[in-house]
Amino acid sequence: MNQTTDQTAEPLLNERLATSGFRFTPQRQSVYAVLLSERDHPTAEDVFIRAKREMPEISLATVYNCLEAFVKCGLARQVTVERGAARFCPNMREHSHFYCDVCVRVFDLPLSGEVARDLPPGFRAVRVDLTIHGSCPDCESAAGLTPAGEP
Amino acid sequence: MNQTTDQTAEPLLNERLATSGFRFTPQRQSVYAVLLSERDHPTAEDVFIRAKREMPEISLATVYNCLEAFVKCGLARQVTVERGAARFCPNMREHSHFYCDVCVRVFDLPLSGEVARDLPPGFRAVRVDLTIHGSCPDCESAAGLTPAGEP
DNA sequence: GTGAATGCAAAACCTTTGCAACTGG
DNA sequence: CCAGTTGCAAAGGTTTTGCATTCAC
Numbered sequence: 001m002n003q004t005t006d007q008t009a010e011p012l013l014n015e016r017l018a019t020s021g022f023r024f025t026p027q028r029q030s031v032y033a034v035l036l037s038e039r040d041h042p043t044a045e046d047v048f049i050r051a052k053r054e055m056p057e058i059s060l061a062t063v064y065n066c067l068e069a070f071v072k073c074g075l076a077r078q079v080t081v082e083r084g085a086a087r088f089c090p091n092m093r094e095h096s097h098f099y100c101d102v103c104v105r106v107f108d109l110p111l112s113g114e115v116a117r118d119l120p121p122g123f124r125a126v127r128v129d130l131t132i133h134g135s136c137p138d139c140e141s142a143a144g145l146t147p148a149g150e151p
Numbered sequence: 152m153n154q155t156t157d158q159t160a161e162p163l164l165n166e167r168l169a170t171s172g173f174r175f176t177p178q179r180q181s182v183y184a185v186l187l188s189e190r191d192h193p194t195a196e197d198v199f200i201r202a203k204r205e206m207p208e209i210s211l212a213t214v215y216n217c218l219e220a221f222v223k224c225g226l227a228r229q230v231t232v233e234r235g236a237a238r239f240c241p242n243m244r245e246h247s248h249f250y251c252d253v254c255v256r257v258f259d260l261p262l263s264g265e266v267a268r269d270l271p272p273g274f275r276a277v278r279v280d281l282t283i284h285g286s287c288p289d290c291e292s293a294a295g296l297t298p299a300g301e302p
Numbered sequence: 303g304t305g306a307a308t309g310c311a312a313a314a315c316c317t318t319t320g321c322a323a324c325t326g327g
Numbered sequence: 328c329c330a331g332t333t334g335c336a337a338a339g340g341t342t343t344t345g346c347a348t349t350c351a352c
Binding site (some may be wrong): 018023024025043044045060061062084086144 | 325
Binding site for chain 4 (some may be wrong): 032057058065083
């Protein structure tokens with residue numbers, strides 16, 4: 001549901017890697033394509049499984065390597081919404097995350113960075129990590145429809 | 152620097168555990184005392200090392216058990232400011248965290264929960280996890296004093 | 303007395319690392 | 328060519344689990 005981002009981001013891969021001293025490899029192209037195709041904040045293992053569909057010989061270590069390279073050159077973010085496996089997201093705009101405790105999905109929220117404005121004196125903010133936990137619209141309405149049991 | 156919290160929280164341990172179906176044990180008292188004494192957001196292993204000073208026979212598994220019990224009965228929070236070990240904090244007031252990338256310390260910030268007000272329709276917020284990364288006053292002033300090398 | 307908690311060790315889980323072979327620029 | 332990358336396997340750090348013993352209530 002955000003095709004413009006796909007189209008602007010995809011061509012960047014090659015040059016963005018190059019300007020950061022990384023090489024462009026088929027594995028990195030595959031992993032990045034996976035990140036862009038399903039923007040559901042996959043874990044490294046999720047990416048691994050999906051990338052293997054197109055490139056069966058790819059290894060998990062390479063997926064970690066690729067994801068690390070993307071984070072370092074500004075093509076992806078590592079997101080920590082829960083303990084356990086890290087998740088990755090190719091949305092580089094300033095945003096926050098909503099974690100649905102019910103369906104365990106992660107949503108991007110367009111929240112502004114005004115949060116860091118009222119810091120105590122002396123602190124300098126570089127990055128804001130904001131995750132809101134709760135229930136998403138799907139799970140909220142599902143909960144409302146089924147008060148006790150099925151009809 | 153916050154003695155009132157210590158004094159109000161300590162007596163709660165016994166009854167708070169009981170009302171949640173947990174038992175009061177010497178280990179839980181030790182672990183909780185450790186949490187209250189140094190409020191520097193220790194990891195489970197930090198707590199383990201400190202608790203062993205007073206109770207040498209305590210085990211790491213028990214420390215994890217105690218911390219889990221505290222989180223479940225509302226005596227402590229598990230804080231994830233970085234990947235790696237979880238940190239624990241006995242401050243149950245609504246607050247956020249500041250993670251200093253330089254000295255790797257964690258500070259409590261009195262930030263309000265207004266962040267969750269402008270959620271898209273349908274989302275219901277239950278908890279807000281906010282961590283601001285940057286440099287703390289100590290590290291900011293230290294950086295300013297030493298432009299290149301020592302005099 | 304009984305279920306919960308402890309301590310120990312082993313396992314599980316996620317991630318990083320070592321290294322030989324390979325390859326992109 | 329050659330530093331960066333790959334794939335594999337092994338190791339690393341954190342957390343959980345199994346189980347016999349002990350303990351709080």
